[in-house]
Amino acid sequence: MLELKNIVKIYQGGTVNETCLFNEFNLTIPDKQFVCVVGSNGSGKTSLLNIICGSIPIEDGAIIIGGKSITAMPEHKRLRRIGRVYQDPSRGTCPSMTILENMSMADNKGKPFNLMPCVNRKKADEYRAMLAQLGLGLEDKMGVMVGNLSGGQRQAMALLMSTMTPIEFLILDEHTAALDPKTAEIIMELTGKIVAQKQLTTIMVTHNLRYAVEYGDRLLMMHQGHLELDISGEKRKGLKVEHLLERFNAISIECGN
Numbered sequence: 001m002l003e004l005k006n007i008v009k010i011y012q013g014g015t016v017n018e019t020c021l022f023n024e025f026n027l028t029i030p031d032k033q034f035v036c037v038v039g040s041n042g043s044g045k046t047s048l049l050n051i052i053c054g055s056i057p058i059e060d061g062a063i064i065i066g067g068k069s070i071t072a073m074p075e076h077k078r079l080r081r082i083g084r085v086y087q088d089p090s091r092g093t094c095p096s097m098t099i100l101e102n103m104s105m106a107d108n109k110g111k112p113f114n115l116m117p118c119v120n121r122k123k124a125d126e127y128r129a130m131l132a133q134l135g136l137g138l139e140d141k142m143g144v145m146v147g148n149l150s151g152g153q154r155q156a157m158a159l160l161m162s163t164m165t166p167i168e169f170l171i172l173d174e175h176t177a178a179l180d181p182k183t184a185e186i187i188m189e190l191t192g193k194i195v196a197q198k199q200l201t202t203i204m205v206t207h208n209l210r211y212a213v214e215y216g217d218r219l220l221m222m223h224q225g226h227l228e229l230d231i232s233g234e235k236r237k238g239l240k241v242e243h244l245l246e247r248f249n250a251i252s253i254e255c256g257n
Contacts, residue, residue, distance in 0.1 A: 099146060
């Protein structure tokens with residue numbers, strides 16, 4: 001279980017531009033839940049992910065996983081337990097390394113470094129089998145530099161690599177936003193399959209309201225650091241894109257837009 005307790009996040013503190021985004025913000029996500037997060041720009045969606053992953057500090061509050069606080073834990077240690085896929089496909093892979101080398105690096109995540117070679121060619125067939133499941137023909141390009149792949153191919157690899165080692169959480173930060181519609185559909189289908197197979201607790205930020213309705217079992221709508229909607233269970237099953245658009249419009253009117 002992930003718990004955010006009384007989170008306070010202030011940007012540009014002590015200046016005339018000081019902004020308090022989160023003020024005693026609370027959120028609990030049970031194990032194996034797939035949460036979709038939507039909201040306008042500046043609502044706090046990506047900041048929420050960065051706080052969980054340790055990419056940005058908080059002024060007050062606690063981040064708890066499995067009953068133990070990780071508030072003071074640095075980002076690199078948290079990422080041993082968290083898989084993260086970014087909006088930019090280039091952030092999840094190394095372009096100057098081959099597919100085989102990228103897969104090997106991901107397979108060694110969290111393991112101690114020593115003088116042994118990183119690439120274990122004996123596992124090449126295992127990697128090919130994993131890549132074949134993507135349906136993108138990457139299993140036949142093990143020696144190709146990842147920088148020569150399309151954005152969709154790289155994002156599919158990033159998603160696969162982020163879940164190769166045992167993790168407790170999968171964080172998806174608008175991971176289809178930079179892709180064309182057809183490729184985005186492929187990545188979302190792959191996302192749903194991986195989350196279901198591995199029973200991962202998942203938090204997905206997206207601007208695509210259809211994805212937010214079709215995927216996951218809980219939906220959060222954020223606005224200016226607050227939860228405007230928190231829908232799960234039977235109410236979640238009947239949710240439609242039109243309902244979310246109505247709420248977005250209502251928020252916009254309330255803000256004078």
